[in-house]
Amino acid sequence: MNMKQSHLKAIAVTFLLTVAATLLLLNFSSSEKKIVEQVRHEYALHDAQYQRALGVMLGPPITGGNRFEALYNGDNIFPPMLAAIRSAKQSITFETYIYWSGDIGKAFADALSERAGAGVPVHVLLDWVGSAKVDEDFLKQMDAAGVQIRKFHKPSWYDIARMNNRTHRKLLVVDGKIGFTGGVGIAPAWTGHAQDAGHWRDSHFKAEGPVVAQMQAVFMDNWVKVSGEVLHGERYFPPVDNMGDGRAQMFSSSPSGGSESMHLMYLLSIAAAVRTIDLSSAYFVPDELTVSALVAAMQRGVRLRIITPGPIIDSQTVRGASRAAWGPLLEAGAQISEYQPTMFHCKVFTVDGLLVSVGSTNFDNRSFRLNDEANLNVYDEAFAAAQTVQFEADLLQSRQLTLEAWQNRPLAEKFMEHAAALLSAQL
16 A cells, blocks of 8 residues: 555544544534523422423423322233223324333234224334334334334434434324333333332323323324324314313423423522422433532422332342432431332422323433423322322332442442542433
């Protein structure tokens, strides 16, 4: 190789490295401004002003006439979801991050295929990364039956910069009248009843009433992005009767349309708290602003209790980054407990015995700024009381970490945790 060829090769390598670095930077950054100032406590969560802020400034209006049902662990979650699918007469829309394999994957593929074969429009939106382990036979079966399947942000040369933006939303809407959301993915780990390390603890929620139309609208947001198809009309947005007394709104966020809105919803709720905050969080890696907000809440007398996964977790890096951030919270009086029997995948946020926010959102930067997320915000004291009972049942199977124990953990453990914390922006 002569000098000229070597020079051209060096230029080509430099160009490729520059392109790769640029794409990496685009994937791991956002063009939107981040919230930089702490949200001050100006009103209580029970005040009308709080609900005006969430229903006007950030999310869709809070609507009444809803009924909710909490479902705990796979044996109680999947049967109602499958029953709803099998009962569909008008439409099915289904968006999920994880869809893998196993008997539960087959059950969903069979139910969705059967309805599509019977002439019901069935639309399935899978995240390209989250569904990477899907059994291809399931996709072929559903496609052959007429199920419309799309992958969210499948890599392409013209859109490679968006690979780091995933849809983490978990939504199932049947006939525009019944909706499900929560933490479960379609995989064997979510089956059973959290009886051992191979079967995870999780919660999912069924909704009926006017708020289901908001759940449908959140699905449509991403369906249009991936397909260009606008689904509308009575099949998808029928008149919906009042089904109960519950008030709720379906809250969503996306880097392409308000990546900070979910983060701000949590910050406003923490700032409005005056009595209690109970947080079940599968991935709890709070940023400095969130830590400051939680500390400020405790300083004005709010009791903060948090349950996170213990040693059984699908990402030790996340656990390490999480534990590295606990110091200020423990010093301020937070009760932080680690669930022991199995992986704890719940995402439930209960404030002042009124607000329960449930859905796909984790307390981490990935959920707050990088992923598409969706939460059902329920404003109902009876529902909140039931979630508090479940939270305390989970506490009985958790081990609380004291400030002294956290301070005295081994040096090697501290080093690994602080090393993991360097990746917090992507966790």
